[in-house]
Amino acid sequence: MNWIATVVPPRIKNIFSRRDTPENLWIKCPETGQMVFHKDLEQNGYVIPGSNYHMRMTAAQRLASIFDNGAWEDIVAPDVAADPLKFRDEKRYVDRLKDARGKTGMQDAIKVGHGLMDGLPVVVAVQDFEFMGGSLGMAAGEAVVKGLLTAAERGTPFIMFAASGGARMQEGILSLMQMPRTTVAIQRLREARQPYIVVLTNPTTGGVTASYAMLGDVQLAEPGALIGFAGPRVIEQTIREKLPDGFQRSEYLKEHGMVDMVVHRHQLKPTLVRLCRLLTKAPEKAAA
Known part of the structure; x- marks a missing residue:
């Protein structure tokens, strides 16, 4: 040829x-x-x-939107056992982790960074729902604890962007243990007299809501975010009653005292800057 x-x-x-x-x-x-x-x-x-x-935003997109010039230092959490229970359902848990890491480019559901926010040093953790529904397992728990302790050591505020479907079932009781562990780390931050600010994004449910997501000194939420422990459909089936319109949405929770402010994303960084300066008594940034 x-x-x-x-x-x-x-x-x-x-x-x-x-x-x-x-x-x-x-x-x-x-x-x-x-x-x-x-x-x-x-x-x-x-x-x-x-x-x-x-x-929804990815963890990297969220961090870039918060830190000055989109630059930050990654805070790496300690390594944990990849599959402590050798769990398998339709797929092996190690295969699910591999797929999630390939899809998101992250090691686990939470990414933590340290940097400047309008010139103010802060530590920020972001839960990425694209990584197995933002579920809380040992690795995610270690990331939250590491971020909180780093903020306490460096004397900076800690900001948590929560988005999760709850605890990671493939890790069983080991995932549930992260709820008290993160709570203890929050207390360490408070002993260091640094503020803990939570931003609830869509959705924030399950064991995350039952632990660090609702323990902030100030609770913010993005508009329309679903926030709760059990989902509205489960609650309706349990109590056999029709729920009010907008039930478990951020606006409804604000009206009922569970959220301090509902903040549009365009105003989120300025709002966080004001809160951090107020709670740390930091001086206003000098005009250029």
């Missing part, structure tokens, strides 16, 4: 082949169905322009 037959057809095919289109080129609003170009959504802080629906 000559070169015309082996070389020319593949090149022609490549020239006229259809280019692959990214799957996430357009994003659909879950509430209104509005289609938004992904670049426009990114520039708007992952908030749908028309409906103001707050889309």
